[in-house]
Structure formats: C-alpha cells, structure tokens
Amino acid sequence: MLSTEFKSVGDASWRKDGIAKVTGSEKYAPDVSVDRMWFGRVLRSPHAHARIKSVDTSAAEALGAVCLTFADVPQTRYNERIVSTPPCLYRDRTVVADKARHVGEALVGVAAPTEELAEKALRAIKIEYEVLQVITTMEQARKDGAEPIHDTVLLDGKDKPIVNNVAVQRTIDVGDVEKGFAEAEYVIERSFKTSRIYHAQMEPKSVVCRPEIDGGITVWASTQSIHNTRILLGQIYDIPLSKVNVKKVMLGGSFGSSIQMNSVTPICVGLALKAGHPVKIATTREEDMHDHVRYPSEIKLKLGMKKDGTLIAGEMHANIDVGAHNIQAFPFLGGLGGFWASLYKLPNMKYVGTAVYTNKTPSCAMQGFGAPQAHFAVECLMDEIAHELGADPIDFKLNQYVGLGGTFWGQGPASKCIIRSDGVPELLKTGAELIGWDKRPKPGSQTGRMRKGIGMARGFHTSGVGHAKASGAEMIDYSGAIVKLNEDGTVDLIQSLMDHGGGTNHAISKIVAEELGVPTHMVGLSPCDTRTSLYDVTTHATRGIYAGGAAALKAAKEVKAQIIDWAARVLDVLPESLVIEPDEDLGQGVIYCPNLAERRMTVGELARYLHLNSLGTISSSQSMRQVNCPPAYVSYFVEVEVDTDTGQIHTRRAALGSDCGTVVNPALASGQLIGGLSKGQGYALTEDNQWDPETGELVSKGFWVDGKTPSMSESPKVGDIDTHFAHTYEPTGPFGAKGLGEAAKNPAAAAFGNAVYNALGIRFYEIPITPEKVLAALAAEKSTKSRQAAPKAPAPVAE
C-alpha cells in the first residue's frame, strides 16, 4: 500500500547510508584493517574427494607464517547456520577439514605479516592426498557402493549414519492423496530442473579477527547475523559470549550466502588466536565461487483435477543437490514443500523431498530459498494446464490460489498462519493492464525470425518464519531493538539486524520516526556490535521489516509512552490528551495538546529538560517474535523476444507487482522488484555454473568468466519496466508492512518460461533456457511437425 496517511513511512528521504556509499566511505568487511594486522590465506583442496594423509607446514612456518591445520582446531562438528533448533541441525563440518569433500574445501589456514608472504607460505605447504571416487551427480551418489561423502553427521548430540549419501529426507502428507488421484478426472505430470547458480554478490567474503588481551576476540565479518556468528565462534573456540564481540559492517550484497557463517570466519579466528595477532582474510573471487551456490533441484510434479480444472490432488518429489556439506537442507526441503502447499488449494497432497550429498561446492540459501524452485515447477505447470483447458491463466490461478483466510506455510510445516491481507487480484489485474495481457499472441502462432511472447507467473515469499508454538519450533525467529531519546531530541536506533542493501535499516528508522512523531532525519542508525545490541536471528526469510521492524516498533511505542508521560507532567495536561507530530519547518517532533493549543513543546525541548534536571534517559530495549508469517505476494508479467536464428532470448518489458502491505521505502521497494527481475532473468536464461563431471572442478576455476550475470545491456529499458504495489494493510505488521525482498525474484523463472511458451508454443522444463536449448527445441518441433499431420501436443493424460 502506498500510503499518504503516514509522515515518515513511505517518504522519499535519501537512505541514511547513502552519502557514505556514494562517496566510498562506507566500510565493508574487506575494508576493515586494524593495527599490527596480519594477513591470512586458506589452502583449499584441488581434489573433489580425498583423504588427507599428511600435512607438512614446516616450510611455511620457516618463512615466518602461522598455520592452522585440522590438528589445531576443535574437532567437534558444527553446522555453520544456527537458525534451526538442535533437532533440525545437521552438523557435518569442522573449521578446517581432515577430508576434502569438494574442490576448494578449506584444509589449512596460513597467516603472515603480509599478503605476499602468506601467499608464499601457502605455496610451501605440502599435503599428501589419498584420492577417492568423485561423485558429482545425485544419481551417482545414491548408487549402492558409492563412496560415502560423510559416514555420519551429528544430529542433536548423536551420530546419525548417512546412507547412500542421502543427507536428509522429508515427507509431508495432507489429506488422502491416493483417494484424491482416484477421484481426479485429469492428471498431468511433468519433470522440472533448476540450476546451480552462483550468488555473485559483489563483495567476496571477508573477515578480520583481533584477539583481545582478556582472552576474547573482536570480529568484523561478512555475515547476515552478527549474533549467530558470535554464538558459533563462542561455541567452537569455547570463549564466553561476553568476550566475543562481532561488529556490524555493511554487507556488499549477500542474497543468502552469509546466513551461514562463511568458511573463512572461524579459520581467521583460529589463526588470530594462534598467531596472537589480528588477522584479516579477504577471499579471492575464485575462493568465493568455491564456497557457495544455490540449491539446484529436480522436481517431479503431478497434479490431479476435476474436468473444470479444480485441483484435488498433488504429488511432488523434489531432489536437491546439497554439495559437500549440509548447510540447511532440512529447512530447505520444508520450505520447498510448504511454498508449494501455499500456492494453490490442494485438499490432498504428498511431498517427498530428498537432499543428496555430492562432491561439489556446498549449496545454500539464495534469494527465495526453496521458493524459486517450487514456483518454477508449479507456475509453469499451472500455465500449461490453463492452456490445455483453454482457460486464461490469470482466471485459472485466481480461482484456486491460497488467499485471504487461507493458511500460509511460511517456509514449511512448522510455521503456519492465517492470511489476513491479500493483494493478489489487484496485482494480477494491474499487471495484466500494464503489460497488455489481452494483446499477447497466441502460442506458436508466429513464424518470423523474431518472436515475442508474454508470460505471467505469480507467487510470494514468506515474511519471516514467525510461528505461534511455545516450544518445539524448527527455527529460531526473533529480533531486538534499542531505541533511546538523545539530549537534543534526536533518536538512536540500535539494532543488530543486517541490511543486505535493500534499505531495511533505513525503513526501520522510518518506522521508529513514524511512531515517535519525529521527522525521519532525527532517527539515527547506530553502529553496533553484539555486545551493545540485542539478538537478531539473521536477515533471511524476508523478515527484516516485518519482524525486525516490529521489534523496533515495540521499543518505539515504549519510548513514546515515556515521552508522553514526561511531557504530560511538564505541560500539566493528561497524557491521553497529547499527540506528537513531526514539524518539518522546525525539523523536530512537536508534542502538543489539540484541545489546549498553547500546551506544546518540541521533543528536543523535553529531552533537554529531562537532561538538565537529571531526570534520566528515555529508552527502551525490546525483543520480540512475530507469531505470524504473512505471504508477501508478487506478480510477474514479462515480455521476451526470441531470436529463432540464434536461440537468444531478450527481455523486452516487465510489469512487476508487489503486495508488501504498506510500502515503507517506495523507490527502494521498486528497485528491489527490478533487482529481482535482473537476478530472475539470469536464473531463467543465462546463469549456470558448470562442473567437470569427472573431476568435480568448476569449469571456470572460480574466475568470474562464466555464469554470466546480466549487465545493463541485457536489461529492459527503464521505460519498459513498470512496478506497482497492491493497496493492502497487513494487520500484524509494523504500520501494515510485510516483506518484499525474496518475493521479488520467486516467480521470475516461471514467468520467463511461460513467456517463451507464448512466443514459440514450446514448453521448457529446465532452466536456464539457453540459446542451445531453444535451437534444439525448435529443431525437434520442426522434425515432429514434418512427421506428424497433427501438430497439437498431447493433452493431459486421462486416467
């Protein structure tokens, strides 16, 4: 909702970190340096699967370097992402490994006074490997007799054996799926495949650790949660948390790749503790590319329906390749299934999700978690069914989507809530008008070289993983905030919640300003660290504004109550009679009594009064969990142009709609949608990380030459992208706001798939839809057409 009834929320102020960012003075983890700092490097495995027989660091040490080997680190296994609770946390890694499970696995840390010397020392280390069978596909991994990548993992304090390299399996059953399919009049089944793309965040992961004289450490790291980084480092190195301080520094993009503590962080700490020097590790791009990728998936989706298309049964089998370490397969599989369950009403469903280890870079969350994968399968298949039934995909979906009053599964079976705000009909209507939906071509009707097509997909992301359970939750989800009134009437907001760049912290400062009734510019974002801030789980699951903003609002409400209380005493009126409003001319919040106009003072005057009379600081420190996880709906309409000679697909136009409730940062929200389109376009059309199937090596060797992300040249022109927002108000969100970030990308690949279908009359079930695949499909269609008189694709199988 774009609201005019608010003062700060929805305003067009410059983001608070803007000047620092355009002048180059903003600090990211790679920019941090401290006195006496050494430089660290990480020796990574050239083998995808090998036992380490021996490590000889003597030559490196002779050069003056300090080395950190498996023998130097705690050997208890941990999981680097501690968002899940212990029964859901699969622990399979150590700070450095005693067995290489993927090319690029960290084996030895090295630190020396300069980067050049650290580099020389790294090259002087000798490792003897016993090379093992390399497993690069899920199929290979699950074969009987395949070399086990992990024998066991640690789960809730117990060793859990790993069989056939299956990391986790999850099933969800709703209703009676067999009965459902038995009653179905039509059944359709398709297999989808999504790729293993690289986050391509601009900032390679970096960390600085300074050992402190009291035995503690101070850490500056690329992370989406300074508190989880702190807890993990405290656990791994057995340091009380009061002596572990993780500082908040700006993130240079992340997109999910630092929900977990990145591999270099504990290595840097280990080196710093051993060397007795501050150590910095700033990874190379090639190391970063060997450190994280998106979960790829193979999804088999079967839907059963009545003659009119009403869905009555669904069955999904999703296989995901977790790579060498299981960072978060359990919640991921829950999320994928939950997102599927929340897209369309399905009285009977069965879901089987299987996560498999391979000797490749560990997979992790990336914008959307399991949602882009689920959306690609479901939104493409729903489009296909609508076409088969001769229905308009918009109407077909509107008739069956899970909306107002329905149940939304926020990232899996453990987080469910009733849907209280729903802008889907408005989004689809507006998007259809903006793109010219009714003027789209008939699929397969074009014959020229260049063919245009319009595709639509819809969906959502969750807003946080809030839930109502008092205990037994799968995930931790709460935020904290400290709000205090300064002596001149300005306000400090102290919050550990990380901003990925979308403007979350700026938005939350507006929420605080709105509640307090002061102008936006009066609320400052404080630098903070884990010692001076309250816990925040992590900026993931599109929870920043909805969950983090709600915590800050809770603190602001308390501060406001104190302001009113004090002002009532000073102005000698009843507290209930006072209001606070921003006065842009004064640049201050003004406290006044509407019934007695002369009883007024600015917030600054009150603050000064309290200070000069030693009456104390008005402040509040609040922590809270959202008990809901409302869907942040989104709609995608894209127009592509396919060059049938080269197979290239160009993105020509887009109309992107968001139902994020109240829009707190309108221009940045629009920018998030367009950013989602860009990443979605890359996911759908071009990006792919290629692995050598024999060696398990990245074909690019980690150099940023392949897996091309879109540039300005591949993007639609400015005037050809429309963004729009639904007029909704989420009653459980701060000032009616819910999430946006990850939703901005989730349906993208499906929209592209459907647009290509509209242009060519050919369905693609695998992304990226590369020029080679387009040409192959066109050639196959041509030969089919020349063989068959009837060109119509077979209708859904009747059962």
Add this chain to the structure above:
Amino acid sequence: MYMNTNTRIIAPEFDFAQPKSLDEGFALMDEHGADARLIAGGTDLLVQMKMERISPAWVISLARIDELRAITAGKGLSLGAMASIKEVSVAAPVKAGYAALAEACNAYSTVSIMLMGTIGGNICNASPAADTAPALLAFDAVAVVKSARGSRRVAMADFFAGPGKSALKPGEILTAIELPEPAAGSGSAFLKISRVVADISQVCVGVSLVRDGDRITDCRIALGSVAPTPIRIAGAEAALGGQKGGDAVFDKAAEIAARDIKPISDARASESYRRHAARIIVRDALKTAWQRAAEGAAK
C-alpha cells in the same frame, strides 16, 4: 586443477621496464630474451599472470613509446600498435572506411577494457576469440614487425600461429597494423554472438566485400572462436567471388563457413552451437556488407 590462485594480487614477482623508444625496447628484449613479456594495455597479460598461466621474469611496457600510438590515414590506414581499442573505434578514417573494424572494437567487452586495451595487444595475444582479428583479416591487414635487426611485414593471415601464439620472433615488437585502402564499392561488417554483451565471443565474424553493380568482385570472410586461431574461410570466399550478390549465395557461403570451421565445445558454447551461430552471423554480416557497399557507391 584448482590452483589456489589469488587474483587480489599478482603473486609471482618480476622486474619491470618502461622503455621510451623502440631501440631501448629492442635492447631490453634482446637482453632478457624468453624471460620477458611485453605489456601493452595489460588487460590480457595481467589476467594470464593472475591465473598463473604465465610467469615472466621481466615485464616490459610499451606504454611510453609515443611513436606506437599514432593512427595515420594515407593511401590506407596505419594503426599504431599501442592505439587503444577505444581510439581505433572512434578514429574518423576507421569509421569512414573500415566499418567492420569499428564494430569489432565496439564489441570489445567493456568501455574500460576498450580504453586500456590496445589493438596491438589484442592481436599479439593471439587469442582465437580476439574481436579485432576477424575484422583485420577481412581487410587483409598487414602487421609491421620490428626488431634490432630490422623490420618485416607479416600478412594478418600468417600472424596467428596457434592459441596464444603469434608469428613474432624473439626480440620483435609489433609496431603497427596497416590496412590497405578499400576499393571502390567496398562494404564490410562485423558480428559477434556472446552469452551476454560484455563477454568473449562464442563466435564472431568479419566480412569485407567489393561490389560492382549486382556482382561481388572480391570478398574476404574471417571468423573468430571457431578454430585454434582466427581464420579466413577460403571456400566461402570462393563461393562468392564473381557471383551475383543475394540471399541465395550468402546462404551458400554461410553454409560453407559453418562446415569448414573447426570449433570446439567449451563453457561458452558447444561445437554444434558454434557451427549454427557461425552460419547465421556469416549470412547476416554478408547481407549488411552488401547493403553497405551499395550505400557507399551511392554516396
């Protein structure tokens, strides 16, 4: 194999010299022999060094030899080896008479690389994918090569010896690239297919032809990223020589080109895609060049 490279720095150490004249450069080259590599814009050499594919003991920069920068038009065109790709792309005589070369320069991955990279560097790296190479081959350019022992001229068609290997002998420096004056009725075009715009080509083509009425009197077709070196396709050229211009002969030439190239499959494209795309862009480039030849004649 993953080598623990570090692109944050250049790990191997080396010495550096920046001669101010060619003679000084020759002396340095003779002194250090095979241990030395010349650096022009550095956009390729330093990448190779960071990827640890090469590790020279000496790096000798040509940046301070002013005489290597000049672009001079006379009967033909002489491009100083150290002229930047950007300078070549905007030079008036290039735009006026050598459209394919201007297009090849503008297809160079990014503007910063165009400003830093040089035409000589692009050729001497002898990458099969060098964007300017097919254009220079299509114009029958000649490399002017000098050393302390004298100078020689190498036809562009003889300049590329293999991936990363040029015809330069130890101690030699490429000083200029000369392009003959285009004949009356000439037209040229360059086309490139890549995964994204700012990328190395999957396949690229430069064509230059001479049109006399409705006949093609002369034609050169060169492709990049389709063989160990940038190559001309004699068979396709022969199919056009003396023929009436038009879609049918252009299609025929394109088919021959697609047949005669020797592409490989790599991360950028498969062999079959390269053949397919080569056919498309050879055809399209010929059409454009043919059209331009008519427009040139009409002026």
Add this chain to the structure above:
Amino acid sequence: MKKYTVRLTLNGTPREYSVGANELLLNVIREQEKLTGTKYGCGIGECGACTVHVNGKPTLSCLELAVSADGADVVTIEGLARGGELDPLQKSFLDNNAVQCGYCTPGMIMVGRNLLDENPNPTEDEVRTHMRGQLCRCTGYASITKAVMGAGSAGAFRMPAE
C-alpha cells in the same frame, strides 16, 4: 625483488611510493592509502568495481600495475566530491535510489562520471553501452541508468561538515 619509485597525483595530492613491480594500483590505493572506496570484485576486469580515473580515463585498478601509473593523475571515488560538495552524479544516485548494497557504486559512479564528461546529456542507449562493464547484483540497473541520465539536472548538495 627490486623496488620502484612511483610518483603520482592522488585526488589532487602528489604522492610517492616504493613498490614492487607486481603491485597493483588497486592495492596501493586500498592498502597504503586506506582509500577503500575502490573495491576488489573479481580481480580480472570482469566486474568494474575497482574502477578509478587515470589521467581522466576509467581504469580497472585491479589490472593496472602501480609502476605503470608513475606520473599519472589518479582520482578515486573519494576524490570526486570537492570542497564538501557532492558531485552531481553522486547526488543523482541518491535522488534516484540507485544505491542498494553500495559495493558496485564507486565503480559505477567513476564510469558514469567519465561518460558525463564526454557527453553531459547521454541517451539511455549511450548509458547502457558505456556502462555495460559495471556489474550490479542488487538494483537491476534501472535506477542507475536514470541516475546517470539525470545527473545533468541533479544540482548541488553540500555535505554536512565532517
């Protein structure tokens, strides 16, 4: 290994360094000068985050030897705002919300500034062509395109005193 003396002008101030031949301009700027606005992104000239101006031209400082910059006039993102006033392009980036995580922003602005120096009122196509080498993963580029096109009318902004 031998050290080389490099004298250059950095953001208007003459500077002198003693460097190895293998040292990159990027690391002299970041490590010696602690001017960290110029970023390492890919190390091989594919992303543009390390762009500075050398003698007025955008240069990838991750592919520029410090010794090669001897005698040059080098300007980094920190040198663009002069006399406490933002460059109009910097202001336009803020007006157009062209900044998200901000990691690509310095390089974007350096290349955009170069385009505007050559062509104060670029068309959208000119912006797209000129800036194709600057990768951004957050914005999808529309706001950045608008910021460059709108810089001519962005006006002045005086920064709060430091």
